[in-house]
Amino acid sequence: MNKIDAGQVVHSLSLGSLKIQNNMxxxxxxxxxNAPFRMMMREAGCGLAYTEMISANGLVCGNDKSRRYLVFHDEDRPLGVQIFGSDPAILAEAVQIADEQGAxxxxxxxxCPVKKVVKNGAGAALLKDPDRVERILWAVRRATRKxxxxxxxxxxxxxxINAVLIADIAEQQGADAVIxxxxxxxxxxxxxxDWRIIEEVKNSVGISVIGNGDVKTGDDARNMIVTTGCDGVMIGRGALGNPWIFKEALSLPDAASGDARPSLMERKKMILRHLEMESVFEGGDGAVVRFRKHLLWYTKKLRGGAAFRAKATTVSDKDSVLGEIERFFDSLEMPDRTREAFK
Ligand SMILES: Cc1cc2nc3c(=O)[nH]c(=O)nc-3n(C[C@H](O)[C@H](O)[C@H](O)COP(=O)(O)O)c2cc1C
Known part of the structure; x- marks a missing residue:
């Protein structure tokens, strides 16, 4: 059922005291x-980004890895910090730490459905324990005004299927939105x-509802809002190697979505910039190894991409990978018009 006029799909969104510029x-x-990935998406227009999930126990125990997730830059805002755990008191303490660090x-x-998380009663396991959800949100709501x-x-x-019940508890306990x-x-x-559950939740609570799942194109993002009435859209895998999905999602409804596809030059510039940020923010040759997955995503649909990836993922120093990127894009830009860059 269409609930929203396509022209009203993109809008700013207030989440408690925070006003985000757009709802993508x-x-x-x-x-x-991480920070470089988030910043690439911000440049493409995304209105809000989240950290990956951080262990509440890790934060409270002062675990270095957990604490490092809370180091971020001013350009990397507004930033949502996501925390997982199962103990209300520990979650509340972790939330306070994240708050103090500037979330x-x-x-x-x-x-989260991952075994090692749910076996400790955290992540999606909480959906099976609405009383605990209530106690957690009660405690967390008192730990921060953010x-x-x-x-x-x-x-x-x-x-x-109990998203409506859990969303209702979230609203009662003072959450500003449910995703x-x-x-x-x-x-x-x-x-x-199955987006119908998003619509059901939207029809049941007064707080903002952010829809998520299977948004693979900008059109999907807009359709999710139109068909479910949700207030915003969260994009995950659709953004891998594809920051432009935010540009597509944010473009005016009458813009031909196909036009948002980047030129080869833009794609190359994006890859180089992302790699540069990865090495500046995350440091050293380790950055090149960590960047391999992004290279894979950025070049997935390009002709000759498989051969390029086979080569580029065997080198681990920055100069070598830069050389491979140059060679690959040069080969795509050969003035042979019969050759299509995209497979
Ligand atoms: C590799 C990977 C890591 C994820 N990590 C998290 C996480 O840390 N926290 C979380 O809430 N969801 C996590 N998710 C779930 C996504 O945030 C999102 O809910 C899910 O992928 C569905 O959206 P999509 O279809 O747009 O990808 C992860 C998903 C993937 C594929």
């Missing part, structure tokens, strides 16, 4: 959404997202 949001992605917004992860979001799934399994990944925890990251 970058998802927390463990092992991926613009706090999110509690209630959607805007608070809760990221949930449609339910634990297809027999236990609904429209898959069950049992689905993991496969199968398709």
């Amino acid at each position: 949001i970058l998802a927390p992605l463990a092992g991926i959404s 613009d917004l706090i999110d509690i992860n209630m959607g 805007p608070l979001t809760v990221k949930i799934r449609s339910g634990w399994s297809s027999q236990n 609904v990944h429209a898959r069950t925890a049992a689905q993991g990251f496969s199968g398709s997202a």
Whole structure:
């Protein structure tokens, strides 16, 4: 059912005291959404970005890795800090730490289906324990005045769809928005997202509802808002190697979405810039190794990409990988018009 006029799809969004410029949001992605990645997406227009999930226990115990996630730059705002855990008191303490470190917004992860997280009662396991959800959000709400979001799934399994109940608890406990990944925890990251649950949650609560799941193009993002009535869209895998998805999502509805596809030159510039940021912010030759996955995503659909990746992912120093990138893009730009850059 169409609820929203396509012209009203993109708008600013108030989450508690925080006003974000637009409603297209970058998802927390463990092992991926570090500062350079977030900044690339911001340049493409995303209105809000999140850290990857950070362990509440890790923060409270002063674990270096956990604390490092809280080091960020002024250009990397507004920034949501996502925390996972199962103990209300520890989560509250962790939230306070994130608040003091300057988080613009706090999110509690209630959607992660990964075994080592759910076996400790955290992430999506919380969906099976609404009383604990209530106690956690009660404690967390008192630990910070920063805007608070809760990221949930449609339910634990297809027999236990309870996003509406959990969203209702979140609202009662003072959360400013609920993010609904429209898959069950049992689905993991496969199968398709069923956006109807986003619409159901939107019809049930008064706080903002951010829809998530299977947004692969800018059109998908706009469609999610039109068909579910949600207030904003969170994009995860669709942004990998594709910051332009935010540009597409934000463009006026009558813009031909195909035109948003970057030229080869733009793609190359984006890759070089991302790699540079990765080495500046994250440092050293390790950056090149960490960047391999991005190279893979950025060149996925390009002709000759497989051969390039096979080569580029064997080198681990920056100069060598830069050389491979130059050679690859030079080969694509040969003035042979019969050769298509895209497969
Ligand atoms: C590699 C990977 C890492 C993820 N890490 C997190 C995370 O740290 N916190 C979280 O709430 N969700 C995490 N997610 C889930 C995404 O935020 C998002 O909800 C999910 O991918 C569905 O959105 P999409 O279809 O746009 O990718 C992760 C997903 C992937 C694929």
